[in-house]
Amino acid sequence: MTPTDLHRRTLASPIGTLTLVASDAGLRAVLWPDERTGRVPLPEAIPEDPDHPVLVAAADQLEEWFAGDRTDFDLPLDPAGTAFQQAVWQALAAIPHGRTRTYGDVAEAAVGDRGRARAVGAAIGRNPLSIVVPCHRVVGADGSLTGFAGGLEVKRRLLDHESGAAALPLGGT
Numbered sequence: 212m213t214p215t216d217l218h219r220r221t222l223a224s225p226i227g228t229l230t231l232v233a234s235d236a237g238l239r240a241v242l243w244p245d246e247r248t249g250r251v252p253l254p255e256a257i258p259e260d261p262d263h264p265v266l267v268a269a270a271d272q273l274e275e276w277f278a279g280d281r282t283d284f285d286l287p288l289d290p291a292g293t294a295f296q297q298a299v300w301q302a303l304a305a306i307p308h309g310r311t312r313t314y315g316d317v318a319e320a321a322v323g324d325r326g327r328a329r330a331v332g333a334a335i336g337r338n339p340l341s342i343v344v345p346c347h348r349v350v351g352a353d354g355s356l357t358g359f360a361g362g363l364e365v366k367r368r369l370l371d372h373e374s375g376a377a378a379l380p381l382g383g384t
Contacts, residue, residue, distance in 0.1 A: 216234060216235075217232055217233065217234055217239060217253070217254065217257045217258075218232070218233050218234075218257065218258060218259075218260035218263040218265075218266060219231060219232045219233075219257045219258070219259055219260065219266070220259060220260065220261040220263070220266045220270065222269075222270045222273060222274070224273065224274075224277055225277055225368075226244075226361065226365050226368060226369070227243070227244035227245075227365075228244050229241055229242065229243065229244070229273070229341075230242040230246070231266050231269050231270060231273075232253060232257060233263055233265035233266050233269065233289070234265075234289045235265070236287060236289040237265055237286065237287030237288045237289035238265055238266075238269050238286050238287065238288050238289060238290075238340060238343065239253070239289050239290060239291065239339065240253060240290070240339040240340065241269075241273075241339070241340050241341045241342055241343055242339075242341075243341065243360055243361045243362075243365075245362075246360070247360065250336070250337060250360060251337065251339040252291065265286070265287060268286055269286055269343070272284050272285070272286060272343075273342065273343075276342065277372075279372070282308035282309075282373075283308060284343045286343065288340060288343070288344070290338075290339045290340055290344070291339070292334075292337065292339070293334075295322070295330070295334060296334040296337055298321045298322060299317060299321045299322075299331050299334035299335060299338075300334070300338055300340070300344050301321070302317050302320040302321035303317065303335065303338065303344050303345055303346055303348070303349070304344050304345070305320065306345055306348045306349070308345075308373055309373040309374055309375075310348065311348050311349065311350045311354075311370070312348060312349055312350075313328075313349070313350060313351065313352050314328040314329075314331055314332050314335070314349060314351070314352070314357075315328045315352060317331050317335070317349055318330075318331040321334075328352075332357075332358070335349055336358060336360065338360075341360060341361060342369070346359070346360075347359060347361070347365075347366045347369040347370060348370070348373075356370075
């Protein structure tokens, strides 16, 4: 895929400026303000296209989610990953809004083997569709917050937002 096959736009959010990336088939990535290079394999130069229909829909739905007016996303998705990663990301997508699961739970749901929790953790770390495919809902076996590409403070804020414990006003960081 060449950079011209992808489109991007930015979205101001309560947790910082997110970068949305889409192909014509669907949303490819939701990237953090301080995204680690290489976490999500993408070409370096992706043209800005804020009016691309997938990006418009994604921005609208993310704004609704941050406002507390949406709990689920209804977007075409086009994440690039291995079959194993895809299975893990599908298991993430099945975690209900406001609920959490452990890495073992996700391993059981994705591949039928709780013992694959470490491999599942690596796949979760490569989830290109943060928030939309809710990796923030995965916690350690003891309920503790563990690794998160957006940072543990953001993970806590997202979980608090979903539980109704804290609002995420636009512009707040």
